[in-house]
Amino acid sequence: MENYQETFLQIAQENIHRYGIDQLLDFIAKSDFFSAPASTKFHGSYPGGLVEHSVNVYRAMTKLNADYNLGYSEETIAITALFHDICKINFYKIENRNVKNDQGQWVTVQAYGVDEKIPLGHGEKSCIMLQWYIQLNIDELLAIRWHMGEFDTAVKGGDSACARAQDYCKLVPLLHIADMIATKIMESK
Ligand SMILES: [Fe+2]
Ligand SMILES: [Fe+2]
Numbered sequence: 811m812e813n814y815q816e817t818f819l820q821i822a823q824e825n826i827h828r829y830g831i832d833q834l835l836d837f838i839a840k841s842d843f844f845s846a847p848a849s850t851k852f853h854g855s856y857p858g859g860l861v862e863h864s865v866n867v868y869r870a871m872t873k874l875n876a877d878y879n880l881g882y883s884e885e886t887i888a889i890t891a892l893f894h895d896i897c898k899i900n901f902y903k904i905e906n907r908n909v910k911n912d913q914g915q916w917v918t919v920q921a922y923g924v925d926e927k928i929p930l931g932h933g934e935k936s937c938i939m940l941q942w943y944i945q946l947n948i949d950e951l952l953a954i955r956w957h958m959g960e961f962d963t964a965v966k967g968g969d970s971a972c973a974r975a976q977d978y979c980k981l982v983p984l985l986h987i988a989d990m991i992a993t994k995i996m997e998s999k
Contacts, residue, residue, distance in 0.1 A: 814862040815844045818892060821868055825888035834893075834943035841899045848895070850902065850922040853997040860898055866992035867891040867985070874988060880980055882949075889940075890950050890985050894957045897935035901926060931964075933957050949981045959986040 822835060838844075848854025848863035868891035875882050903925035911917045930938055933955040940946060940954070952975040956962060965972045976982045 814858060814865050817865050818844075818861050821865070821888055822892055825884040827885065828889070828944045830944040834940070837943060838896075838899075843896070843899050846898055847902055847922050848898070848993075848997070850924060853993045855922055859997075860895060863992055863997060864892050864895060866996045867894065867988045870991040870996065871984060871988035874984055874991075878980075880984060882981060882984070886947075886950055886981065889944070889946070890953045890957075890981065891988065893940055894933075894936055894954050894985060894989065896939050897930070897932055899939070933962065949979045952978055953981040953985040956982050957985045957989050959983075959990075 819835070822831070844861050845857045846860040847856055848859035854860065854863045868888060871887050871891045874880070875887055901924065902922045904920050905923040906918050907921040907923075908916050909919055928935065936954050936957075937946065937951055946954070956972045956975045959965070959972065959976075962969075962972055976986075
């Protein structure tokens, strides 16, 4: 069984040399990032799911970057992949839920729920939190902001900025597609 925390830190330390990265990794280490799930029930809904998902996105993104000869730097790939879901820090709680068991009886089980304390959005919040520690360039900002692609609530509300961001640079669809590959293929049961 892979130690994803170790892998995550190794990828970050080998590829990211930007001013503030030590402070960012320190913040991550003191947070619940390495123990948090990736979602409540859709993918990686177990302790450590978030760091595993982040490493999976990095691997998918690295492969696509090479296969399509996109030429993004190792640092940009590592930053956008490893930290695109940093907004999920301090975001989940364990709660009791009533479900029917195999015999049709109601039982109480523990499950993850959302406890959003700072409602700044999803991609938006990851951008804002990252910029507390490191500077992101425009491509990285756009990729992280719009990594949910057509599933972003702003898109559902009629915002056309996601489509324009996807045309602005290939890093935007690259992160979104790698996120989908990680979620729907690498992490799908
Ligand atoms: Fe996300
Ligand atoms: Fe993600």
